C-alpha cells in the first residue's frame with residue numbers, strides 16, 4: 448500500500464488522496480482548492496498521475512473541496528466509477544454544476560473587464576463538463592462492502608458531517624486503512640450522529656478544528672438576536688449561505704424559533720438556487736436525516752424561495768427589511784456579492800457568518816476585521832455589523848475528534864492528519880501523542896508514504 452497526499456495537506460481544501468493497493472489506483476475525493484490565490488492556482492496544475500490511469504474514485508461527501516475537481520478529472524480522461532452514497536450523488540451533481548457555472552462566469556467577466564492574468568481567461572471546467580460526471584457515479588449505502596477488484600474492498604460509514612457524508616474503510620487482505628472524511632459533531636442538529644471508527648492499521652483523519660473547541664453559544668440565541676436587530680434597524684440581515692446542510696440548519700432553526708413565536712414578523716428569503724435544490728434533496732431522502740416528512744416540509748414552507756436572477760435583483764433593489772440567505776458561504780462569489788454591494792457600507796445592515804471561513808476568503812477577511820473588501824473589480828468599505836456563529840460547524844472540534852479516536856477498538860499503527868491548516872493539525876498531533884500515545888504524521892502536499 449502506498450498513499451500520496453495531493454490536497455488538503457497543510458490546508459483545508461483540495462482534498463485528494465491517492466491510495467495505491469495491489470496495483471489498483473484509488474483516489475479518495477477529488478476536491479477543489481479554494482481560498483488563497485496560491486491554493487486556487489493549484490487547481491490548474493497538472494496532476495502527478497494520468498487521470499485515465501485511475502481505477503476508481505471514492506467520494507466521501509458532496510462539498511466542493513471534496514468533489515469539485517471531478518469534472519476536471521473526467522475532462523482529463525478519467526472514465527471509471529465514482530463511488531459514493533445516494534444523497535451524495537444528488538448533492539455533488541448540483542455542487543459541480545454550480546461550480547462549472549461559476550468557472551464559466553468568472554472567465555467571462557475576466558475577459559470582459561480585463562482582470563485576470565490569462566488572455567483569454569478559460570474556465571477550469573464548464574457546466575457541460577460537470578454534467579459528464581453524473582453517469583460515472585455509483586451509489587452505496589453505509590456498511591455495504593463493495594469489491595474494487597484486485598482483492599481490494601471498501602465500505603462507507605456515517606461521518607455525520609452533512610447528509611450522505613461518509614468515512615471510508617479500505618481493506619486489502621488483512622491490511623486496512625480508514626479515512627475519516629470530514630467528521631461531524633457528536634450531536635448534529637438533524638443528522639444521525641457519526642459512527643465510531645472500526646479498527647484499522649492506518650487512519651487518515653481530518654483536523655479542521657484540531658486546535659480549538661467550538662463555542663457553546665446557542666445558535667438559536669445568535670440567530671434570534673441577529674434577526675431582531677435587523678427588524679429594529681429596519682434593515683437587512685444577510686447570511687452568506689453554504690447551500691448544503693448549513694442553509695437547511697439555519698432554516699430549521701428559524702422554523703423552530705417561529706414555532707415558539709420568538710421572532711418578529713420579518714420575511715426570510717433563500718436567494719440561492721443551489722440552496723433551494725439542496726433543500727429539496729433533503730426532502731427526497733427522509734431516511735438520511737432525523738426530521739419527519741411533515742417537519743421537513745413545514746421548515747421549507749417557512750422561507751420564501753428566490754430562484755431566478757431577476758427576482759434576486761429586484762430583492763436587492765427593494766431594500767426591504769428582511770433576512771436573506773444567499774450564496775456563497777465564504778463570500779467567494781454568487782448572489783451574496785450583489786447584496787454586499789448595496790449593504791456592506793450600511794452600518795444598520797447585519798452580516799451573520801455561519802460556518803468555517805477558509806484563509807484567503809472574503810468571509811475570513813470580514814471575521815478578521817477587514818475595513819475594505821474587494822469584489823466586482825473594486826474595493827468596498829465595511830460598515831455593516833458583522834457577527835460569527837461558529838457553534839453550528841459541521842466539523843468535529845478537537846475534543847470531538849479525540850473522543851472519536853478513543854472509540855477505535857485498537858490503535859492504528861500510524862495516523863495521518865490532513866484537512867487542517869498547519870497549526871490546527873499540529874495542535875491535534877500534540878494532543879493525540881500525549882493522550883493516546885499514537886504515532887502521528889502530518890503530510891505535506893505531494894508527500895507519499897509506503898504502508899506495509
Ligand SMILES: [Zn+2]
Pocket residue numbers: 508510513608629
Ligand atoms: Zn465537508
